[in-house]
Amino acid sequence: MTAPSPPHLTAPFAAVPVERAAALLARTHALAVDAVERLATERDDTFRVRSGDRMLVAKLAHPLDDPRVVADQLAVLEALARIRPDLPVPRVLPAADGALSATIQTVDGPRLLRVLTHLDGETLGSAPRSLGDLRALGALHARLARAIAAIGDAADPPLQGAPTEWNLLALERYGPLVPAIGDPALRSAIAAVIERAADAVLAPARALPAVLAHNDLHGDNVLVRPGPPGTPLEVTGVLDFGDMTRTARVADLAVAASYARGRVGEAGPPWAAATAYVAGYESVEPLDPAEHALLPDLVLLRLAQRGILNSAIAAANPRAAEYASRNLSAIARDLRELGASTPHRIGGTP
Template identity: 30%
Template sequence: MASQGVAEQQVPGDIRALFTTSPPPVSSEDAERVARACFPGSVACAPLSGERDANFRVTRADGSILTLKFINCAEQVAETEMQVEVLKHLRDTMPVQAPHHQPIDPAGLAALSGSQAGQASTGPTLDWIQYRPLSGGHRIRVRAYGYLPGAPGTNLQADPRSWRAVGRTAAILDRTLQQFDHPAAHRKFLWDACQVLDLRPLLNAVESLAVRQVIAEFLALFEHRVTPVLDKLPRQVIHNDLSPSNILVEEDGLELAGILDFGDMVYAPRIAEIAIAGSYLMTYSLDPMRALDGVVTGYCEVSPLHAMEHAHLLDLVLARLAQRMVITAWRAARFPGNRDYIMRSHDAATALFNRLYPDWRAAQGSRSFPSNAES
């Protein structure tokens, strides 16, 4: 095994680096080498879809399944540490299923040429490895976690019962995450709805001039009317992406069976968790505000919200919709080969934004807010 003191390869840059760097150039043969060596009993690998990383589904002889993740080289070590640590935290505290973290088998790693133990902020770790692909180049960080059973989140029914279930699960998760924190959650992050003003340099990626102008107007209003009060809202680490892609549902499509992908976690107002989840469910409903109310109702069954949180919910719904419109258009232009996957929710987000925005804009002139988060 190579020396463990070598710093891991990183790509420096601004908050956009993670979204402009291609997934690692690895093959199925690379995945099979890592799986068979580092996770004993692995018998087969199959590629999975993804935007930033190269992912594989690993089947083991005992019937268990892992997700093997070759991590984008723009992801900072602290972000990888955060994702590992939250899975360890949730395994002991979360009543709804989340993937379990799978450490590396040290004997297998020792026999795997071109790889070495990971290098965490505290020193060498077996939470991931640094692997050099068969094609050569820099080592890539690789980790694994359990593959959860369940139907995809797109099977969730457009029904008040399922909307409340999403809200309840979000509240249970947030209550569990109140006891979790990590420095990486406080980073600048392009998908943080509270940092929606960072979209401005990317607006030209939106093809329609009219749509660009409306988004620019929204950002100006958000800056003056919303940004100054965000720090007054109750804040904590949140999942930050409870979209259909990141939830699993029971067969009836009414209850959640699991939560996936904690890579977008941020320290933010907890109301953003509801706004983000709601922004997706609203696009599948003929009555979007009823869907959002259902999510809020379910959340409040577990954790009541303050008046000021209610007051700013729709602000953050629109912020996430704007992100879905701009970031996806910008990334699709950079990765045209993956355009269909990247743009899968773009049109729905645009339609919902256009439906909600006129009333929201009209309300800004007469709007008043409670003086603090406890009101």
């Protein structure tokens, strides 16, 4: 029996060649394009662009992307540039007609093209980091989360982001995809996490206030510039607002904390990295007791969600299979090690 797949995430499309991307940018954004390089992604066309002395990033949305969702992402970036220019997020380069995106006709139908500034730095996940680095990143996450939530609520109507399978609390959207997991041991471990979440985690999490959230703050979406030994890590960029959605703030935090173990290597207690990240977050935005109690299970649920959706994408779209499945062995390790020593709570005082 063939496993189901989420069309929004797995539907194939014809990749736009770099030559055409350069011509499109010249037409829509009046750019003199000197060089274009394709960047690896799961479900869109993304290019690094050099135009004179400027480095830019051009993103051509998946044909199934809702224009309203893309508009929400651009509205948040525009608002952050105005009210929180200290936060290291990309700036939007409007099209020649002043619009924040341009509609491009392709063989797969209309697709939205937007251009952002390119941010310098190495990815957070490119090297092991210290617990202090994770605390600093957690604090930045809290400041960014507070700003995004305020922007989302201040809009009229409030911004909703994407109704996405990557919403951690939307188990009904990704739970049925468990059969897509090829490794029986990983499938069994994930099924156990899903069962626990359905029984004891999701109802109280869904009862919490929902806010607009980045929802994807992992090591490949954070750029950093290391300083001399003993100095704090400088965060130079937070990227990819494509999974932005309305969810509980503790779910957004759990998404990011679920990657912490992989940022520090395999040494030390399994939950030490996530605990450091949460401590940094709480130095800016304290959680309440209900959120503390939900965090460990939500971290495990995010690992399960990644295993499910990455497997489904890899199975349904051979072109994206290598990229989508690159972290499955690390997910299996983290589920095994974190699941064997799950704390009753993370953060706060018991």
